[in-house]
Each structure stands twice: as C-alpha cells, then as structure tokens.
Amino acid sequence: MIDGLLILLFFQFLGEVVIRLTGIPLPAPVVGMVLLLIALLLEAPFTQRVAPAAGALIKHISLLIFPLGVGIVLQWHRYEDYALALGVAVVLGTLLSLVVVTLMLKKLLGGKYQETGGKDAR
Amino acid sequence: MLDNLDDLASLVHTPLFGILLTLASYRFALWVYGRSNSLPLFHPFLVASIPVIIVLPLVGVNYEEYREQTSLISFLLGPATVALAWPLYRQLHTVRTVLTPILIATVIGAVIAAAIAVGLAWWLGAPPEVVGSLAPKSITTPIAVEVVKSTGGYVSLAAGAVAITGIVGALAAGPIFRLLKVTDHRIKGFALGLVAHAIGTARAFEYGEKAGAFAGLALGLCGLVTAMALPWIWPWVAQYL
Numbered sequence: 001m002i003d004g005l006l007i008l009l010f011f012q013f014l015g016e017v018v019i020r021l022t023g024i025p026l027p028a029p030v031v032g033m034v035l036l037l038i039a040l041l042l043e044a045p046f047t048q049r050v051a052p053a054a055g056a057l058i059k060h061i062s063l064l065i066f067p068l069g070v071g072i073v074l075q076w077h078r079y080e081d082y083a084l085a086l087g088v089a090v091v092l093g094t095l096l097s098l099v100v101v102t103l104m105l106k107k108l109l110g111g112k113y114q115e116t117g118g119k120d121a122r
Numbered sequence: 123m124l125d126n127l128d129d130l131a132s133l134v135h136t137p138l139f140g141i142l143l144t145l146a147s148y149r150f151a152l153w154v155y156g157r158s159n160s161l162p163l164f165h166p167f168l169v170a171s172i173p174v175i176i177v178l179p180l181v182g183v184n185y186e187e188y189r190e191q192t193s194l195i196s197f198l199l200g201p202a203t204v205a206l207a208w209p210l211y212r213q214l215h216t217v218r219t220v221l222t223p224i225l226i227a228t229v230i231g232a233v234i235a236a237a238i239a240v241g242l243a244w245w246l247g248a249p250p251e252v253v254g255s256l257a258p259k260s261i262t263t264p265i266a267v268e269v270v271k272s273t274g275g276y277v278s279l280a281a282g283a284v285a286i287t288g289i290v291g292a293l294a295a296g297p298i299f300r301l302l303k304v305t306d307h308r309i310k311g312f313a314l315g316l317v318a319h320a321i322g323t324a325r326a327f328e329y330g331e332k333a334g335a336f337a338g339l340a341l342g343l344c345g346l347v348t349a350m351a352l353p354w355i356w357p358w359v360a361q362y363l
C-alpha cells in the first residue's frame with residue numbers, strides 16, 4: 001500500500017516537473033498517468049507494486065469526487081438561469097452520444113475485426 | 123454553560139467535522155447502493171451528496187468552507203488520476219488484436235461526446251463557463267476536474283455533469299443496445315466506457331468480463347485523449363462561444 005502510494009505521488013510529482021519545464025497546458029496528474037503507463041509498459045522496476053494503492057483509490061473514487069459535486073446544489077444560484085441548457089446538454093447529449101458512438105463502433109468493429117467467438121460472445 | 127455550548131458549536135468549523143461528515147455520508151451511500159443491488163440511480167455519488175447538502179446549511183457551513191475542510195480528500199484526486207494508468211496497462215493486453223480500430227474509435231468517440239454536449243449547451247444559450255464545464259463530461263471525474271480548469275469551467279458543475287452523464291448512460295444503455303440490435307459485447311463495453319466512464323464500466327461488467335475490460339479500456343483511453351487534446355483545442359473553440 002505504502003509502496004503504491006509512493007509510486008503514485010512520485011509520478012504525479014514527475015508530471016509537475018515536466019509541466020514546469022516544458023510549459024505544456026496539461027494537468028500534472030494526467031502527465032503523471034502517461035509517464036506511469038509508459039513505465040509499466042517498459043516494465044520498469046517496482047512499478048507493478050502500484051496495484052494495491054491504485055485499486056483502492058479507483059474503487060473509492062466517488063468518495064473523492066462527491067464533495068465537489070454538492071456544489072451544484074449548494075451554489076445553485078450560479079446555475080439556475082441555465083438549468084434548461086444544462087439538463088438538455090447532459091441528459092439528451094448523453095443519449096445522443098451513446099447512440100452515435102454505438103453506431104460508429106458497429107461500423108469499425110464489424111468486417112475483418114468481427115468478434116471471433118468465445119463464451120462471452122452471443 | 124453557554125460558553126461551553128459556543129465552544130461545541132465551533133467544532134463544525136474544523137476539518138475534522140467536514141471529513142467525518144463526508145466519510146459517514148459515503149459509508150451510508152455504499153450501504154444504500156449495496157441494498158439496491160448496484161442500481162445506477164442509487165450511485166454513491168448521488169446518495170452520499172444528500173446528507174451533506176442537508177447538514178451543511180443546518181450547521182451554517184457554506185460550500186467554500188466545506189471545500190476547505192475536505193481539501194485533504196480532494197488532494198487524493200491527483201494520485202487517483204495517476205492510478206488510472208494501472209487498469210489501462212492491464213487492459214491494453216486483452217485487446218491487442220483490435221488495437222487499431224479501438225484507437226480510431228476512441229479519438230472519434232471522444233470528439234463526438236464532447237462536441238454534442240458543448241454544441242447543445244451553446245445552442246441553448248449557456249455562457250462560456252457553463253459550456254466549458256460540460257466539455258469533459260464523458261470522461262472519468264478525476265481527469266475531468268483537472269481538464270475543466272483549462273476550459274475555464276466550474277469544477278463542481280463538471281463533477282456533477284460527469285456523474286449524471288454516467289448515470290444516464292448506464293440506465294439508457296440496455297434499451298439503446300436493444301434498439302440498435304447490438305449483440306457484440308465488445309461494442310457494448312466500449313460504448314459504455316467511452317460515454318459513461320466509470321459508472322458505465324460498472325454497468326458493462328454486468329454483460330461479462332469481456333465487456334467490462336473493453337469499458338475499462340475505453341474509459342482510460344477516452345480520458346487520456348480528451349485530457350491531452352482539450353487544453354490545446356479549447357482556446358480555439360472558446361473564441362466562437
């Protein structure tokens with residue numbers, strides 16, 4: 001657990017260093033994530049030990065997020081004028097995206113990339 | 123006596139209070155979610171918010187102060203984002219044979235999901251900050267709350283929009299797949315992960331391991347592509363808002 005946390009914080013810090021050196025407009029944790037992914041793919045020593053801490057953080061991601069989300073209700077005065085636009089964009093936008101993305105995937109994953117079978121395929 | 127009571131009341135203005143309230147609400151939400159057999163409508167994000175929204179105004183703590191109190195919890199979003207590399211790494215193996223169409227699908231899908239949300243909000247007259255908050259709504263929350271800083275949006279609005287997107291996506295997936303006659307579990311999983319991130323991924327696992335793996339991959343790749351692209355593209359989009 002401690003090893004994993006150490007690795008995560010180290011790569012986030014690396015992300016900060018890269019951003020400060022290069023000035024690219026990306027979030028530091030995202031750069032850290034890319035660097036960790038590269039390290040994992042290159043089988044860098046110790047990186048596999050990230051698993052327990054990574055698993056725990058991802059499993060309880062809602063705990064880390066919802067304190068931000070309550071702001072929608074507690075600061076509703078900021079958003080009430082755009083309630084309709086928000087509701088439509090979020091709900092209808094999601095339904096529309098799901099339909100379009102699914103249709104695109106049917107095109108892309110058909111033909112020569114068709115599912116080869118297996119128990120899971122039906 | 124009155125002095126003691128005042129002393130007691132000031133307890134609500136400590137980080138201990140904020141964190142205790144947050145953790146207790148989350149524990150309660152996990153219990154509700156378990157009892158509901160993991161129904162997306164009872165997702166911990168929604169249920170955990172309710173006690174906090176009720177208690178904070180009652181004890182006279184405003185949202186800014188609560189954010190301050192719980193900054194320790196928010197801090198963990200950084201390492202949690204870095205942690206997403208792990209499932210991504212694990213799932214890259216399982217899809218090696220279809221990697222090319224998957225990568226193409228990710229890029230197109232990420233653009234579609236963001237463009238539809240931005241387009242609708244803009245068309246209905248939302249101001250730039252609100253439109254900017256919705257741009258990352260299909261990507262996983264820890265990345266979305268980082269990315270929204272580069273689109274000039276509100277963090278709390280982005281977090282909420284992401285959660286509701288996940289819930290709507292997970293609820294609508296079944297009927298939509300039936301309507302479009304989708305039987306391929308890879309497509310179900312990938313579409314869910316791409317549009318509805320972590321909540322969609324949880325839903326995808328109900329179709330089986332394969333759907334779940336594709337959803338997890340889509341979640342990771344879509345978050346990555348959006349986070350890498352949006353900060354560069356946004357200044358160009360923003361000038362038309």
